[in-house]
Amino acid sequence: MRGRVLEIKNDEDVLKIVKALASESRLQILDVLNNQEMNLNEISEKLDMPAPSVTVNIKKLEEAGLIETNYQPGSHGSQKICRRTYDSLLIRFPGTNIDFDTNLVEISMPIGNYKDYYVEPNCGLATESGYVGILDDERAFLEPEHIYAQLLWFRKGYVRYRFPNNLPANSILKKLELSMEVCSEAPHYNEDWPSDITVWVNGKEIGTWTSPGDFGKTRGKLNPDWWNSDQTQYGLLKIWTVNGKGSYIDGKQISNITVSDLNIQEKSYVDVKIGIKDDARNVGGLNLFGRKFGNYEQDIIMRFRYDYSE
Incomplete structure (x- = not known):
């Protein structure tokens, strides 16, 4: 529901x-x-x-x-x-004449609920109350507490999520949106640290965004008190969109992959991979923020916009 x-x-x-x-x-x-x-x-x-x-x-x-x-x-x-x-x-x-878009399914995915990963240091995870496992040790991503992570980071690699496919029966997907708070990953932080962050959906590369840096000069609005001020503080809220014409980041087209290319309605889940490509020009890592860290009170949000078939 x-x-x-x-x-x-x-x-x-x-x-x-x-x-x-x-x-x-x-x-x-x-x-x-x-x-x-x-x-x-x-x-x-x-x-x-x-x-x-x-x-x-x-x-x-x-x-x-x-x-x-x-x-x-x-x-x-x-x-x-x-x-x-x-x-x-x-x-x-x-008196309102606005036609509300009710054909919408929205799913919120906690950032710690990944199903697969590969990471290289610098890497780590943090919950509201402390670090998970050992810093800069990829084994921390296997700790049972990883599901409670509110911030995760790595220099190279990826995390993969499976979103439930909650499209109604007899519906036709028109647009898929993914929004997340994200930035580069540098030691401590560095606001001039570009990183090419890529998103794949069902194995299709839908676009790469170059993060300008790892932001830390201003404290994140949601960060818990225990989080040190000399570390990454917040990211930027970015939206990847795929519709019938192509793929976009914040409204700017970045590829010709369309929503029909994703084969969404063939499976009960949607596979989403977020990471740094091996051949990326800017290998600057990433920080991924949950609803308790950074500046935006949200996890990874997926939205389906659809029509009904006749």
Whole structure:
């Protein structure tokens, strides 16, 4: 259900939704149901909320259409299972003629959730609370804690991710977007340190961006207190786009690879590789930022924009 958008067009529905959301408890319930189903007892334990309060708030959210519930057999009779029905909310105010783009699926991938990698020092990973494994040792990328990384870096190599292919049935992909906060990797930092950073999708090279440097003069807005000020601080938010005409970085065309060349709808996942080519002109490494480091509160974001086949 990721990427489902609720568009509200009339005053009656707006009032119903706004009332349902005017509660911190109900917002917390929607948050814990972000990517999983839970029964009432699980929600109560997760939020340390009395069971009667959970029941009342679930009913309000259900009436507003923001969650769905059904009953399943449990160890002590049936249990009520709750799931979130939407990921985004669009409100069309009276008189608005804008045609909202509701045919959108968005997937957020934590940077530590890579499925494959090859790295060479300088290299390392950091979480909100500290380093993962040993600095400048590629074995750190095998540590179980790597999934919690909020910053990773390497001088040469790549990381590879598998995004779930959540396109609806009978849909036609029109555009794929990948956005991430990224920069070069120098010892400590060096704002004049170019690096050619390349992205591949399903094995197709969609484009290379030359990062101008490794930024460290100004502290990253999201960096945890323990992170030293003499290290990399933030990156630039870059967007790779592939549509029916070609591939682009921040709107500038950089190759003729089109969305049909990616064969997205042939697999249940989308393979994304981010790295430095062996024959790159500027081998300056990369830093990849998660939502708890740098200046942008996001992980790697993939967006599918699609139409339905007739």
